[in-house]
Amino acid sequence: MNRQTTTLLNLSATAALGLFVWWAQTNLDGYFLQILNLIAVNIILALSLNLIYGFTGMFSLGHAGFMAIGAYVCSILILSPEQKDTLYILGGAFDWVQQAHAPFPMAVVAGGLVAALFGFIVGFPLLRLGDDYLGIATLGFAEIVRVVATNITGVTNGSLGLKGIPDHANLWWNAGWCLVTLYVIVRLLKSNTGNVLKAIRDNEIAAKAMGVDVFRYKLLSFTVGSFFAGIGGALLASLLTTIDPKMFLFTLTFNVLMIVVTGGLGSLTGSVLAGVGITVLLEWLRVVENPISIGSFQIAGIPGMRMVVFSLALIMIILFRREGLMGMREFSWARLAGQGGLSGKSGKKGGAAK
């Protein structure tokens, strides 16, 4: 299948997505729309974690931290100064926080950039660590971000959080950013830089012997990953219209990690599919938290029950399908048309984000 054909197919898939978003915006009710929005945001988060963990082999548990940074930066920028007057009741906001204001698109990008900057800075000491140690250190970073957010009330309004954040993040923005994330990461991984990242994952020592400055490439991947985590956080803030430090607990990272592992470490297609699947399931499983009555027997609703079900599901996946839904395979038009054979990768990834 030649390049023109795949480009054409990618463009049509993008157009189809556009049509779908337009249809959804006008026809679906708020509940379903919200689920679609969450799907898009979750895919962004999963793709960025997959770049770090699945493709570069860096076990990072700091996603919630980068999301928090993106969310706070974006929220502070889109809240109007008048709103901030009424919001910051714990001693008032710092002057520069009070004054800061930017339109939504710029605020989202700013959220991503600040998260990327933090990724770059903490990457310097942390990325010298390997494997589990990196996991622990990045987890520590995320906790630090949360604790700091709780305590610098002049910026974050402390544990009261920010409320009434303008809900600019409609499905157009979320799906759009989802597409941008997918596109940028696909292009990155298809370039030779992507080859180098995968080489580091497969065998770090051999990568060094091939002249790869491992640290530099790890830092690149980590920074790009944190950028998109920041974007995801920013969109989430505007989507939920309220954020507080408690939202960015480890469980948030865990949710994203669950999507990545379920989809398959090292498969973007898997992250997209699992992003859809798990977001839908998380909603659908709310049923198990409701009070259940079997005949005359009553079981009171247990909040958090769906996380138990999900943990069990994750254990099952690790036990029986360790490589996840897709393993390391990717979607390609050629394969869809039955031309790709069984080889691990070929063709170009489609723009079909949903």
Add this chain to the structure above:
Amino acid sequence: MNTDIVLDAQGLTMRFGGLTAVNGFNAQLPKGSITGLIGPNGAGKTTCFNMITGFYKPTEGRSFYMGREMTGLPPHLACKAGIARTFQNIRLFGNETVLENVMIAGHLRQKTSWIQAVFFTPGYLREDKAMRARSQELLEVVGLGHLAEEKAASLPYGAQRRLEIARALATQPGLLLLDEPAAGMNPQETQELIRFIRDIRDQFGLTVFLIEHDMKLVMEICEHMWVLDYGVTIADGPPAAIKSDPKVIEAYLGEEVHCDA
């Protein structure tokens, strides 16, 4: 400056705590030569390679490549300077295709970045295409052209060894270090390997330094060799002289004990 000497190791010493793995290793490799490094297990051969390629920082001593000091340079800079290596236990990028394994070396001389890949700039597309073509060409030369799209991990053992060498060649080295290239090969494969090493030496203008246990291969291919035992160089010279050196025989077979009783 004498650039006829490709590698000049001067008293390379590596100590791990109280253990001296290699003690005062001296070696000069003339340009275009094939040199062997032999010795019993644990003699410190791979440690020597690790010092030359920057994986270990020598405790003492210095090493020069083409007259340029390499002591203490990290592996990726040693590679950039022109020292490539393979590993005793094959270290391929198993999840990537054969072509991608070779293409990775392309990053050393790459001018465009991934940002340009995102925007499909003509410069990037041209370079990517050229890099792909060059890698494919190299695979043809080493006889792996037909396997380009296979996953590296799925190759048969001999082909994996060959691919590792091809991958090292892709970095355009001047000095190639092979760590037990014939390990696990049958006599016929070993013969092919001997031809292959000579071919690439001539074709790419390489200097080859190799560790090997297969004496037949070493004796046949090497022009000069160094023998290590417990980290100490016990002999060096042409194969014929090494073969009859009593110290070498002692290191490999043990000392002859005379019983007069």
